[in-house]
């Protein structure tokens with residue numbers, strides 16, 4: 669028996685850790701996993717990936733591609749002959765999903781910086797095309813405004829380290845007076861650390877950095893990264909369990925929202 673996984677780029681650490689977990693837990697239940705990786709999150713590509721899986725007689729598919737609620741609803745209704753479970757949608761949408769609370773970890777990270785005395789905080793979010801990137805950004809901004817603060821500047825990267833590096837360099841040129849930066853994921857935070865090191869900026873003495881994802885390697889960055897940790901292994905495990913428990917009726921499909929937790933390491937002070 670086989671389940672399918674349609675995923676965004678596995679060059680990104682978070683989706684590759686999720687794919688590894690999906691495979692591990694499916695195998696424990698006696699299932700194989702067929703993975704179809706897509707490059708662009710265009711509806712068409714997702715549909716052809718799903719068609720490929722269907723042609724292999726797969727009837728339960730996990731979709732880890734950033735999707736607006738409407739797009740996900742379309743995909744689910746266009747494919748009602750199979751079960752689709754989404755991992756990267758608004759957690760409170762009506763589609764069958766296992767996703768992370770976008771607000772608890774972001775709130776905790778703003779509070780952490782505020783309590784350390786930071787008032788000049790820059791934001792480096794993920795791509796504007798990503799629902800989760802936008803939900804994290806919105807929650808940072810809302811929490812800052814609860815403290816009477818506005819971000820010094822707002823940038824978007826594309827999740828990879830290079831974009832974090834370039835974003836940090838541009839911030840240093842345009843608005844160098846920030847004392848901390850909240851970053852949308854650990855890979856971009858790695859690029860930020862690199863840009864700061866290159867400019868001999870002490871971390872956390874001169875600038876603090878907070879990542880997001882809590883990917884395995886973030887504790888080996890230098891300095892080790894304070895980050896919002898997502899239990900990606902648990903997401904894979906829950907997704908497999910809920911997918912395998914689901915019947916073809918809506919009743920058997922229950923979504924779940926997993927917590928995100930701040931882990932304080934050495935990149936903030």
Ligand code: IPT
Nearest residue numbers: 676680682683755756800827853
């Ligand atoms: C999200 C990650 O936080 C981010 O780092 C990036 O890898 C992105 O996925 C890729 O789409 S996690 C997702 C389940 C919201």
